[in-house]
Amino acid sequence: MNSPDGCKRIYVDNAATTKMSKTAINAMLPYLDGIYGNPSSLHTEGQRASEALVSARERIAKCLGCTAREITFTSGGSEADNQAIVSAARLGERKGKKHIVSTAFEHHAVLHTLEKLKKEGFEITLLDVHENGLVTPQQVADAIRPDTCLVTVMYANNEIGSIQPIAEIGAVCREKGVIFHTDAVQAVGHLHIDVQEQNIDMLSLSAHKFHGPKGIGVLYAKKGILLSNLIEGGAQERGKRAGTENIPAIIGMTAALEEAYEKLDRNTEKLTVLRDKLISGLSEIPHSILNGDAKHRLPGNVNFCFEGIEGESLLLLLDDKGICASSGSACTSGSLDPSHVLLAIGRVHDIAHGSLRLSLSEENTEEEIEYVIKSVKEVVEYLRGISPIWRDLVSGKKEFMIK
Ligand SMILES: *Cc1c(COP(=O)(O)O)cnc(C)c1O
Numbered sequence: 001m002n003s004p005d006g007c008k009r010i011y012v013d014n015a016a017t018t019k020m021s022k023t024a025i026n027a028m029l030p031y032l033d034g035i036y037g038n039p040s041s042l043h044t045e046g047q048r049a050s051e052a053l054v055s056a057r058e059r060i061a062k063c064l065g066c067t068a069r070e071i072t073f074t075s076g077g078s079e080a081d082n083q084a085i086v087s088a089a090r091l092g093e094r095k096g097k098k099h100i101v102s103t104a105f106e107h108h109a110v111l112h113t114l115e116k117l118k119k120e121g122f123e124i125t126l127l128d129v130h131e132n133g134l135v136t137p138q139q140v141a142d143a144i145r146p147d148t149c150l151v152t153v154m155y156a157n158n159e160i161g162s163i164q165p166i167a168e169i170g171a172v173c174r175e176k177g178v179i180f181h182t183d184a185v186q187a188v189g190h191l192h193i194d195v196q197e198q199n200i201d202m203l204s205l206s207a208h209k210f211h212g213p214k215g216i217g218v219l220y221a222k223k224g225i226l227l228s229n230l231i232e233g234g235a236q237e238r239g240k241r242a243g244t245e246n247i248p249a250i251i252g253m254t255a256a257l258e259e260a261y262e263k264l265d266r267n268t269e270k271l272t273v274l275r276d277k278l279i280s281g282l283s284e285i286p287h288s289i290l291n292g293d294a295k296h297r298l299p300g301n302v303n304f305c306f307e308g309i310e311g312e313s314l315l316l317l318l319d320d321k322g323i324c325a326s327s328g329s330a331c332t333s334g335s336l337d338p339s340h341v342l343l344a345i346g347r348v349h350d351i352a353h354g355s356l357r358l359s360l361s362e363e364n365t366e367e368e369i370e371y372v373i374k375s376v377k378e379v380v381e382y383l384r385g386i387s388p389i390w391r392d393l394v395s396g397k398k399e400f401m402i403k
Helices: 022-033 044-064 077-094 108-119 137-143 166-176 247-283 311-320 340-344 349-353 366-385 388-395
Strands: 071-074 099-103 123-127 148-152 179-183 202-206 217-221 288-290 301-306 355-359
Touching: 022 247, 044 071, 044 247, 071 077, 077 099, 077 108, 077 148, 077 179, 077 202, 077 217, 099 108, 108 123, 123 137, 137 148, 137 166, 148 166, 166 179, 247 288, 247 301, 247 366, 311 355, 311 366, 340 349
Parallel strands: 099 123, 099 148, 148 179, 179 202
Antiparallel strands: 071 217, 202 217, 288 301, 301 355
């Protein structure tokens, strides 16, 4: 990757967004240029767009293991999360069920939707997350009550990469007759997913997290689950999501998803090697700790806390060295609040502030990983050298929290 001034850049922020694949771009081009009809139009141009839409829906359904009718196109992961949760809440409300179970480390698209429902009188139970970033099916089982209308647990965490026991949580929900939604935005295209085998009733995905275009996503909702409209208007998406379909983006997403599935095993193998090399390199930094489970972890995710470091300065100095990284969620960067995910796994404020997330793609190379390790070591050492907090720690005035 080259910056506008031609310098080599290393992109390790793929959990924030990914570069579009050539396959996805090429698949989109005819729909940006030639086939621009509105799929609702009766003329030939419209019908060609409509055929493309029908085919894309079927191909996506095939990737997820569901039927085309169960697919709703949305503007992305956030909208899919909102629509899933609001729909389940409205269905529950009608039966007098106003309790929802989720976790403390969900994406804000989930947490803020739950907060909105709370103001309407819903009761929300947010499960504690273990230090390794996992919740257990037993925790979910214990939290479900007779008035629970929804369980929503993310598939893989966007900051610390931990992968939840989704099939088992789904089985608990099935047994208790509660709708199970999972925000799978970080998982789709990166892990094997089958909504039927894994007992998933609703699932959100977003194309730009697997080398597809931005502003397009999918909500899968199992047959029989009535969706609520977030957007009123035309009859698109069976009347559940008005607005002329974004055909080029839908086609790009479909191509990106099929490509991701095709390369999944190969990419997983490659990424796991790069990830583990990066983890072992960064573990050599004294007073550092890996966030998230070492085993149940996305193949491209690395997340560390370094004691005595301020995350923002770390990012800026890495940027100077040509490295695009993140302190956690793209949504919270820019604010001074520490990550709610790191707080949820029990990191104290000061430690959570010194976090670094590196999220890899199959385009990264061994040499890049070596350069990243070397650079992070240098920057951490430099920042500690000028930090008064670090001086207090070394002199014994304050006690180290990370051994
Ligand atoms: C990126 C992300 C979202 C939001 O998806 P958008 O398409 O950007 O709206 C939701 N959940 C998770 C876990 C994400 O990583």
